[in-house]
Amino acid sequence: MTSYLLPTPLVRAPAPERTIFTVANGDLRQAANLKCWPTQEQLEADFSSAVNRIGWSVQRAHSADTASGHGFIDSQRMGIEVFKTIPSDAPIVVVEAVWQYSHHVLAGLRAHRGPILVVANWAGDYPGLVGLLNLTASLTKAGIAYSSLWSADFTDEWAVAELQTWLQTGRIVPDESHVRDLPVLDAAQPEVVLGVALAHQLQQEQAIIGIFDEGCMGMYNAIIDDELLNPLGIYKERLSQSALFAEMARVTDAEADTVKTWLDDAGFTFHFGQDDAADLTPDQVHSQFKMYIAALRISDDYGLDAVGIQYQQGLKDLVPASDLAEGLLNNVERPPVFSRDGSRELYAGLALPHFNEVDEGVAVDALITNRVWTAMGLDPANTLHDVRWGEEYDGEFVWVFEISGSVPASHNGGYDKSYSMRQPPMFFPLGGGTLSGISKPGEIVWSRVFIMDGVLHVDLGRGHVADLPAAETQRRLDATDPQWPIMNAVLHGVTRNQLMGRHKANHAQVVYAPDADTADRALVAKAALFHELGVLVHLCGDVIA
Numbered sequence: 001m002t003s004y005l006l007p008t009p010l011v012r013a014p015a016p017e018r019t020i021f022t023v024a025n026g027d028l029r030q031a032a033n034l035k036c037w038p039t040q041e042q043l044e045a046d047f048s049s050a051v052n053r054i055g056w057s058v059q060r061a062h063s064a065d066t067a068s069g070h071g072f073i074d075s076q077r078m079g080i081e082v083f084k085t086i087p088s089d090a091p092i093v094v095v096e097a098v099w100q101y102s103h104h105v106l107a108g109l110r111a112h113r114g115p116i117l118v119v120a121n122w123a124g125d126y127p128g129l130v131g132l133l134n135l136t137a138s139l140t141k142a143g144i145a146y147s148s149l150w151s152a153d154f155t156d157e158w159a160v161a162e163l164q165t166w167l168q169t170g171r172i173v174p175d176e177s178h179v180r181d182l183p184v185l186d187a188a189q190p191e192v193v194l195g196v197a198l199a200h201q202l203q204q205e206q207a208i209i210g211i212f213d214e215g216c217m218g219m220y221n222a223i224i225d226d227e228l229l230n231p232l233g234i235y236k237e238r239l240s241q242s243a244l245f246a247e248m249a250r251v252t253d254a255e256a257d258t259v260k261t262w263l264d265d266a267g268f269t270f271h272f273g274q275d276d277a278a279d280l281t282p283d284q285v286h287s288q289f290k291m292y293i294a295a296l297r298i299s300d301d302y303g304l305d306a307v308g309i310q311y312q313q314g315l316k317d318l319v320p321a322s323d324l325a326e327g328l329l330n331n332v333e334r335p336p337v338f339s340r341d342g343s344r345e346l347y348a349g350l351a352l353p354h355f356n357e358v359d360e361g362v363a364v365d366a367l368i369t370n371r372v373w374t375a376m377g378l379d380p381a382n383t384l385h386d387v388r389w390g391e392e393y394d395g396e397f398v399w400v401f402e403i404s405g406s407v408p409a410s411h412n413g414g415y416d417k418s419y420s421m422r423q424p425p426m427f428f429p430l431g432g433g434t435l436s437g438i439s440k441p442g443e444i445v446w447s448r449v450f451i452m453d454g455v456l457h458v459d460l461g462r463g464h465v466a467d468l469p470a471a472e473t474q475r476r477l478d479a480t481d482p483q484w485p486i487m488n489a490v491l492h493g494v495t496r497n498q499l500m501g502r503h504k505a506n507h508a509q510v511v512y513a514p515d516a517d518t519a520d521r522a523l524v525a526k527a528a529l530f531h532e533l534g535v536l537v538h539l540c541g542d543v544i545a
């Protein structure tokens with residue numbers, strides 16, 4: 001016996017027969033949870049009907065009808081409390097029609113013993129597929145087994161068959177027949193020589209990525225631990241967004257005005273309106289230009305080789321969006337910025353790779369891509385996109401790659417083909433403009449750096465940007481977020497379901513090459529560089545190597 005106050009052990013009910021438990025994970029931002037809730041309800045109804053038709057029951061693990069006005073798990077604490085009530089070995093399904101913060105449910109999923117399935121609706125209106133991809137990538141990094149599935153309404157043959165398999169066996173095996181390991185490369189090939197030399201330079205001379213607050217929006221997959229990062233020769237400078245805010249206050253109005261003038265002269269369009277709550281205003285972009293200047297000054301202070309601003313937590317309540325600054329940084333041609341005393345142009349003639357949402361997989365990729373493309377005399381402007389949605393057009397599957405706010409202007413064919421629109425109020429209360437446009441038709445290399453089995457991997461593939469009719473691109477923009485930049489991406493030799501089942505991130509990295517042959521060669525240089533650094537390289541789809 002003891003007189004100590006022992007905690008009462010948590011006792012969970014046994015798992016009921018032929019019953020799955022569902023959870024719905026949401027955003028930390030209540031505006032987003034409220035706006036997306038009706039779409040989530042529809043998905044849950046569709047999914048439950050499909051499960052019922054197979055003869056299983058669905059038990060929602062938390063109430064759909066709460067005082068908050070939505071039925072999402074909206075914090076890590078709530079996630080932990082919800083999972084305490086779920087039988088440990090019950091089959092559990094995370095149902096997602098929205099962008100969600102993975103860390104809300106990771107604690108519960110780490111401890112769960114039953115099979116885990118993540119499902120999303122195949123729909124453009126809200127980023128449920130993006131949410132699914134972040135959660136599955138985070139589970140991959142955490143070493144937690146899962147399956148995933150997507151469908152417009154869970155009545156199509158493929159999705160129903162996959163669901164049936166999961167209910168019977170607890171596992172859906174994704175089709176990864178498009179993925180192969182990098183073969184042994186010809187050491188004498190000029191691109192391999194270049195990749196190896198750049199790898200050695202990176203490891204010997206080392207580089208710094210500036211992290212303005214880590215762990216944006218619960219993206220656990222996007223945090224690369226120092227033990228994995230440092231062997232590449234890359235080190236983190238951990239910075240605070242409060243320092244960025246303070247630096248913005250030191251930028252003069254006249255300096256911000258020069259950025260606006262430069263963009264006006266370059267033919268860039270601002271879609272201004274009057275209502276600060278709903279429209280883009282000159283005051284909002286003025287603040288964004290101060291952020292652009294402040295980010296370059298801090299990057300110069302610390303000698304950064306790339307920089308990432310979290311923004312969507314914390315800074316979103318202080319200043320307009322970071323996107324306009326981010327898109328400018330990623331482009332070689334951009335408004336000049338000088339040191340505080342005006343004596344030196346900072347990063348003159350160079351892009352400073354920016355990794356949106358502090359996605360460190362993007363940071364590594366952006367830095368390496370920038371170096372390879374620069375050494376080959378190509379435009380090094382590269383960016384992430386959300387893998388947002390997609391549909392067939394004219395017999396081929398065309399993805400909507402659409403990041404929530406900015407791309408380098410060269411991807412749109414220049415500043416005169418780029419524009420800025422107000423960020424949607426539900427995610428961005430203080431507004432701010434995007435750096436948007438329609439990515440030009442052309443050849444691309446796509447990629448993703450990710451953590452699996454405790455080590456770094458990279459998936460590399462080839463593709464092109466389809467030249468869709470303007471009306472079709474507009475339809476795709478209207479079906480998603482028309483404010484955001486779109487790339488009509490076709491991935492060579494990779495089907496829709498193959499990408500969804502394999503891709504280990506909500507983001508994909510893209511960079512252009514002037515023609516197919518150059519893109520093929522640049523991909524080899526990039527593969528050789530990663531391989532030399534010790535990253536496990538996988539080729540996806542039709543890749544010449």
Ligand SMILES: C[C@H](O)[C@@H](O)[C@@H](O)C(=O)CO
Binds near residue numbers: 099127312386403404
């Ligand atoms: C605005 C939203 O939070 C987006 O940032 C989100 O859907 C993403 O872009 C995630 O990559």
